[in-house]
Amino acid sequence: MKLILLLAWRHLVFRPGKTLLSALGIGLGIATVVAVLTVDHNTLLSQHARRSFTDPESDLLIQPLERNPAAYPRQAAALRSHDFLKGVTAFATGKWTVRSQVTEDGPAGKETTFRGSGVDVMAVESSAVDHHAAYVVDEGADLDFGSDEPQLLLSRWVAEQIGVTVGDLVELVRPPARQRVVTRCVDGKMVKIVPGAAGRRQGGGPPTTDDDRALLFRVVGLLAPTNLGFARHRVLTTMSQGVKLFGDDLSVHFWADFDMAAIDFLGVEAALRNSFTIKEPKRALAGQAPEEAAFRSGVRLCGFLALFLGLYVIFNTMSMSLVERVRQIGLLRALGVTRGRLAGIFLVEGGVLALLGAGLSVLLAERIVAVMVAARITTLGFGKPLEIHEVPYGPVVGVMVAGVVFSLLGVVYPFLRASKLSVIDALRRGVIEMSRQPFKGTRRSVLLGLLALVPVAWFVGAPGGHVVAQPLWEAFLQATGIVAGVMALLLVFQGMLPSAVKALLSVFRGPTITLAKSTVSGARHRVFATISGLMLVFAAVFLVVSVLESLKSETRGFSAAALDDRLFVKLNPEAAALSATLRGSVPETRSLLPINTEVFTAFLVRSVDARMLGVGSLAGDKDLTRAYRERPTLILSTRCADDFGYVTDDRVTLVTDADGPVEFRVLAVTDEYGFAPDDRIFAAVSPENMRRYWCRESNNQPGWYVAWAPGLADDDLEELAARIEGVVGAGRLLDLRLGREIGSEYLAQHDRDFAIFYAILVLTVMLAAIGVLNAMFIAVMERRREIGLLRAVGLTGGQVARMLLVESGAFGVVGGVLGLVLGIPLAIIAARALTALSHLDLVFVLSPRALGSVLAGAILVAVVAVLLPALRANHMKLSRIMRYE
């Protein structure tokens, strides 16, 4: 053991630079993924922290389309029959008055009535706490859901207001009829309706008489001021009591979670849409919306890609480090060191390096996370809230273990090769040649294993029919197959890479070129490891840049349809009242129309004037325009149609204020009408329908307006703003933007959102640089005698350095070109997968920017990484080189 430890330790400390670089490579690879996982976890936590403080922790808020108190058990059973829904919990709310009752021990006859606008009585099922942590009991006991006794939980504020505490009796009193009058939308008009006066509509007539009784409840506990208890007026009871309490006014909603591994939000929506509508999904689904999920998946995949690439580089570095130790291994074997002890040396070395790397990764990850937090780079894009609440220790430890294990594999492989080494060859030649038979030995196993991974993974791990996982899974397998195929080609035709480098060098002349060419032929392993590492890293660079370009291309398409030649004007209420005047006074706003009236169903529904249909692809279609105005119809934005799976002529059920669920026909799918900054998922309905079904007026409302203003330039905006303010009054114009400007902001936002990918890529490129650096250091070590000889016969240090630079530069060119060859199919696959995942219409774009950045980046990394080894070679002491053994 002493020998093992001594040799391992000495090898590590003898070249501290190399040891540190190797450990840094391992650490950087692990740290990248750890940082991404931590930021992703905390991005979601930060989102959830924002939303869950006053709400129950549920993914979905579901409203039945049928408003019938008697249907509640059937609706609950229908929801619970879906396997993908978890913790389906019914609840109902109502405004009541609460007053204290004389308790058995209290002063006789004294009553305290809670005065105010009433309390929010909420009836819940037991799973509200069990599954959704909907409330916390601060004092006393929870509701007994199995008991028939009427029980209540009060917020502390309510209890203090009416002077009751746990154990007291209180009365819930239905508000007097004059307080219970509700305003509802009926046939486009808001009317007041008195509960109990079924079917009777009153347009402001006198309220009905108070006919209500008081119901007695026992206060069993007080609510903590969080989640449902956060509302000061909150009173909770059991659902069974709620049914009795609310009677005909019972309006049940449901909370539920869904199994995100089995289905996505859109799948849930599609499965439920016939009987239910999902309300406020944006609030409930932080990070789960399709585009967000796709983005997060992309970020995490990119992080793992970085780890894989990092480990590949480390693997090759460790493998190559064998070259400089071949003679030493031969000597130890000659002196009687068995393979087992040799393995011990390698394992101890690898273990120390891996653990050192893992330790470094903790420090590096902490720094990377700190930088990302400071730069507000989240896994949901740029500028989202991000606070680090906790570290996801499970996945983090998993990644660290995987990193350490893979690093050890990088040690085991050289050992396998070393153990098969002929002692004499090792002693005589001091090098290991890459086998000329690629389908022999360990390499065969690795190669076949990699190729077999695709079909095996397909049959063993293919997820069954899940809408989210399937495209990702397919993309992963296709990408693995392509990478494996390219690697196999390079292994089978081993001469290809050195030949390509030599062919490239043949363009130049001179002794350094000749020397570089000669050394390339004799170092297949190093050439393969260096170029394949560069290829993989820069294929990833190309992939990310291409996806970004595809996304930008899609945004440009959207801009052309929805933004170009449009002027967006945001008015305050006073200015909105003058919108008609504005149209007549400022020529650029002659076509100004409101896009400010919205209702939220499963998606955003916006009122868009039919006059807007006078331009664009629907212009001139009088039948369509008439249908749009007169019948329940809508126009969907492309993102909305793609996300929810609607096409033209489909029927979409929307929950209206006037008539409950109503079927709207999809007239068209286009982004041309009704976009307002910033939501691209929307439906346009006519102002007539908005009024008819939701009783909302569009005209003279504050908010966004849009005008057709071709030819308007950025420089005109200031002067235009002054003229508009001249009409509506100073300070009443809230915003004035050209559509083109909004499009540019979107593109800039993509750049900012992709900051996280670039951050990961920078780390990955650094890993590649470390790999090249190590390889070239080894090259210098390996050739020190040759370099010494060349220096002895008159080659200058500068020429030696130039020889290394030329060689490495050629590696960069070949690695970059191969990165493109590999990156193009990968980018096409990624664009297809993202289209399926995010419903963005992404098309692969071969952008000059991607091509340029890959080629220039690969060459730059290769050249920069060789500077240090070149400097070392330049300063080698001749006497030392020639004697050194």
Place this chain on the structure above:
Amino acid sequence: MDEPILRTQGLYKFYGSGEGRVPVVRDVSLEVAAGRFVTVMGPSGSGKSTLLHMVSGLEPPSSGTVHLGGLDLYGLSERRRTLLRRDLVGFVFQFYNLIPNLTVDENIRLPLMIGAGAAPVLAGAGVAGGGATGGGDSPRAPLDHEAEVARLVEVFQLGDKLKSYPHQLSGGEMQRVSVARALVSRPAIIMADEPTGNISSQAGEEVMQLFRRSCDEMGQTLLLVTHNSRDALFSDEVHFIKDGHLHAESSLSGAGVTADGVADTLARLRI
């Protein structure tokens, strides 16, 4: 003649295959008695190093047998052959083969560290000589490692170089370290491949005298391959190899090992 520690029978070694097959060693049968200093002389490319590698268990022959310490070397598993080398053989190479990141002291002690705590696994090997692990059936008491290291350091005049690394040494110093390493565990047989090829004649003579003393004083066996006739003069027997063939009829031994005898034989064999 004593019981041979090394015996080869009909050894052949070919490189390449098919029509390109080249014989490097041809039908070599040789016996080396325990405690003897035996030299195999021949020009470059004569197959002497290959022969040394085959008899030391580093390179299997194409055909023929090697018995080392009474054991059929290539009848053993690769692991047992490795352990046999550990227990019985000390190596001196032409290019020193020191471990660059170990100090002189550590390089000398390397065989002791390799054998430390390990029981001799080849107790059946009938050999004379020492052995770091007490290998063989040496009649002597177990070796005092520290005393042996100190003795060798003094003999090789390496006292002020113990903390140095190989790249800080001259060629002669490196070879002295290499020889000290080969002797430190008192192996039964020392196999030396051109040990004086890269050092000065004076240093070479010192090395050969040390080998001679090892045989005379420690009872160790020495198998030397060289093309240097001066080195051969230190040995008990000299065998001549040319084109892979050992000319047994021309071997010299005892009083016959003289400068003239060696020169005459070389001339006669046109080596």
